[in-house]
Each structure stands twice: as C-alpha cells, then as structure tokens.
Amino acid sequence: MNWYISVLKNYVGFSGRARRQEFWMFALISGIISTILNVIQIMMGMEIMWLSFIYSLAILLPNIAVTVRRLHDTDRSGFWALLMLLPVIGWIILFVFTCQNGTSGTNRFGNDPKYSVNK
Template sequence: MNWYIGVLKNYVGFSGRARRQEYWMFILISGIIGAIINLIQMLVGMQIPWLTIIYTIATLLPNLAVTARRLHDTERSGWWMLICLVPFGVIAMIVFLCKAGTSGTNRFGNDPKYSVNN
C-alpha cells in the first residue's frame, strides 16, 4: 500500500525515474480498488458508474506521472505514452513498461533501484 500512497503523493512528479515495482504495485492496487468499486456499484444497482468515473478522474494524473517516470527509467521520454494511440501500440507500451530500467544514472536521473530513498 505504501507504493500506492507514494505515487498518489507524487501525483505531479513527471520528472525522475520509477522502478518496475513502484509502477506495477500502483497498477495492481489501483486495479483492486477499481474492482471493489465496481462490485459495490453492481451490488447497489447503480445504472451510471459514477464512483468508477470519479475514481478514474482522481487517479488519472498520478497514473500518467508514474507511467512517464517508468518510461524514463527505460531511457524513453514520457511522450512514448502516445504510442498507445496507434494500432498494437499498447503491446509495445507493455513491453516498454516491463523492461528493466537502465542501471546507473541516465539522462532522467539516478537509478531508483539503488537510491537511498527506497
């Protein structure tokens, strides 16, 4: 849960780098929370999924920020997120997000895997 809270606190942090663990733990916990919200909406019988819409909007900026930082760790610009707009771009994006980050310092900052903060 600390990974999730850490990403939410750094919701406008588009600079720097994010480890695979930070990114995927955020995605996992966010998915679990989304599933719980959807279950609650289904049990209550909501016709319009307002809670899902609110949650998605609330986590959009942190999600974009952690994705940009994850791409930075693989020596790519955050603009690579736009590859999802082309056919099969989502597959390429998943490959980029699963790759190990560059070891040592790159043009986006120090290696988060070996930083003192983690």
C-alpha cells in the same frame, strides 16, 4: 500500499525515474480498488458507474506521471506514453516498455531508483 500512496503524493512528478515495482504495484492496487468499486456499484444496482468514473478521473494524472517516470527508467522519453492513445498496438508496445528492466546507473533522466539512498 506504500507504493500506491507514494505515487499519489508525487502525482505531478513527471521528472525522475520509477522502478517496475512502483509502477506495477500502483497498477495492481488501482485495479483492485476499481474492481471493488464495480462490485459495490453492481450490488447497489447503479446503471451509471459514477464511483468508477470519479475514481478513474482521480487517478488519471498520477497514472500518467508514474507511466512517464517508468519510461524514463528505461531511458525513453515520456512522450512514448502517448502510445496509450493507439488502441491495441500502442497498448502492447507500452506494456512491453513498462515490463523491461530499467537502465543501470544514471541515465539522462536521473539516478537509478533501484539503488537510491533515499529508501
């Protein structure tokens, strides 16, 4: 849960790097929260899924920021995140990029977060 909260606290932090663990833990917890909200909405008989919509809007900026930082860790520009706009092919390419190891040591976007002294 600390990974999720740290991403929310750094919701406009587009500089720096994010480890795979930070990115995927945020994605996992967001998915779990979305699923719980969907189940609640179905149980309440809501035709329009307002809770899910509001939650999606609330985490939109943190999601983009952590994706950009994850791309920075693989030594790619944050503009690669625009692949989200390409259905299927863009999503697959972005998935592969976010699954790759980050560059060891310092790259043009900062120090390696895996071995950061700020842990």
